[in-house]
Amino acid sequence: MEHMVRGHFSDLDILVVRPFNYTGWGQSKNFLVPKIVDHFRHKVDLIELGNLDVARDFLDVRDVVAAYVQLLEVKTEFDVLNICAGDVVSLERIITMAQEITGHRMEVRVNPAFVRQNEIKRLAGDNSCLKQTGWVRRHSFYETLNWMLTAV
Secondary structure (H helix, E strand, C coil): CHHHHHCCCCCCCCCEEEECEEECCCCCCCCHHHHHHHHHHCCCCEEEECCCCCEECEEEHHHHHHHHHHHHHCCCCCCEEEECCCCCEEHHHHHHHHHHHHCCCCEEEECHHHCCCCCCCEECCCCHHHHCCCCCCCCCHHHHHHHHHHCC
16 A cells, blocks of 8 residues: 555655554453453463564554654654554563563463464564654553553
8 A cells, every 4th residue: 555655645745654563451352462461350370372482562552642643733754654662572571561560470371373483573663753753652561561451
């Protein structure tokens, strides 16, 4: 789609945004972080996951919304912007943080059905252009996870 829209950059005021992984309270348990949160909130004894050594760029949904608002209010010189944290958190670290926040420990089992053979181990975005618009990340991943684990 980006390739298709590039032909119209000179005719229209177009900004392409690339949102990376984002999460927050209320997100469907079909997604990885909410699945982990749900297991910790319900003090489940076992969770089955895929590759534990992967790391992804997760951004709080509130920061994503703030980025969209910022981009609506500020004219930018960029045609394409990544909406991302700019750093990564590993799946193992997410489990450790959730244990710290809740005090609950559970067995983590790797389910081969969830393991992707060609999994990219570390995937982070570059948010330097987004920061040049004045956007500032407000929530660390730990704060986001804490919000998700303690929200009523």
